[in-house]
Amino acid sequence: MRVIEKIAEMQSWSDRMRAEGKRIGLVPTMGYLHEGHLSLIDSAKKVSDIVVVSIFVNPTQFGPSEDYRSYPRDLEKDVELVEKRGGDIVFHPSAEEMYPEGYVTYVEVGGLTENLCGASRPGHFRGVTTVVGKLFNAVKPHIAVFGQKDAQQSIVIKRMTADLNFGVDIEVAPTIREPDGIAMSSRNTYLTQSQRSQATSLFRALGTAEQIISGGERDSDKVIGQMKEIINSQPDADIDYVSIVDAENLKPIGEIRGKVLIALAVKFGKARLIDNIIIDAG
């Protein structure tokens, strides 16, 4: 498994592959890979000749009081997992390689980044769009695969990619869950055993929302109310947001109609977990 650490080396490798007519797929990750990430490699392999997995814990998408330093890392195991899953290259630049002294340029997507996670993590999406733009320029992929778990992220990245003409196809692959329904996340490792069992309430709340809506409920406040009740009955749950928004423009909606995104973020101790489902309410 080749691990590339320098942007210039990554670019010339990609230029060579493109000149050979190879289709490059990119799976951008922050590492500490789990089945959710690995399923993205599967998705990428279906539509590319070569799959590059980037592993970079991106400092610019963490707030000052967030978990950049403590975010779990295990490059050796990650490289092994990528190899086993059939990835071709790991791109693993250092923070200094990506953000050298004097770095001052940012990519910003307006409108879509102000609510949901954008409201509680100011600057987060600016960091995400900036690093994804840089990764696109470094890896020069034809397609890139993101996970549905980060629903707002994938919508913001689709917008940025179209707006700036990156010419990269964005695919969004389904959320992969543990047997108990918890969405896979590197941050699940922060949970104590008790919090871990309490965190199953997120998936249950989403399931309940789906049921109520398919039963005919169209008032989003009522649905949100019931979801919050389920989550708040967990002693350690600290709700950041539970929202129902238009699945395209992410604007909050009062009446549930068409394609809606039901998204939530809840803290359990040190872990801030997110999850979501998209429902077509007709």
Next chain:
Amino acid sequence: MRVIEKIAEMQSWSDRMRAEGKRIGLVPTMGYLHEGHLSLIDSAKKVSDIVVVSIFVNPTQFGPSEDYRSYPRDLEKDVELVEKRGGDIVFHPSAEEMYPEGYVTYVEVGGLTENLCGASRPGHFRGVTTVVGKLFNAVKPHIAVFGQKDAQQSIVIKRMTADLNFGVDIEVAPTIREPDGIAMSSRNTYLTQSQRSQATSLFRALGTAEQIISGGERDSDKVIGQMKEIINSQPDADIDYVSIVDAENLKPIGEIRGKVLIALAVKFGKARLIDNIIIDAG
């Protein structure tokens, strides 16, 4: 001469050229081409196999009260001039092609964009870096050539290109002047005959600055004072700024040392003219 109007068509043309091993040079312009632009084509031809000249009056770099609508345009003549000068492709997208409905993404360079033209044209450089990022993704050049007349612009673009890893070499070609010393600019067409002759004071002020500094003066306020005197003796001159800044970080300097950029912007009636020189004061 092939004129390409669609981004997707431009991208697949560039992909083909790159696959053939051709080196693509880009000369980004707002059209109404003069010898200054055409000299950029010469520079590009020296280091590329194929030269693309983009012609796009970019709305996002004009302020609401600026001259976007009245900016001079003459596509037919421009295409003829590019052909005569040996350019290969004109890329001429519409404003709707570049900024379709729902467009919300911008590239911002911090720090370098706050003084000089950035101070009097808020949002200008955000528009410039955004459109140049889009042009880079559309044309996929190996090198791009900008004019020294827009000194701050070329420094900002160099920074953005490095920061976002565009992998494009940025060349800056010398300012081309009329016989009377006025820097060539599409906006010179706004000048009345009298203003036109008054505007030669900009070049004289820069020349005076160079003389005083080579004579030993190191106090930038004194140099600026003499420059302003020359310009203010013109009845229609309305100085926006006359500044001496570090040629790398664009920060104002009190004592003239090392490489300095002496830059100015002056309005004559409807025309806001800029000019500059770089001096190595040792």
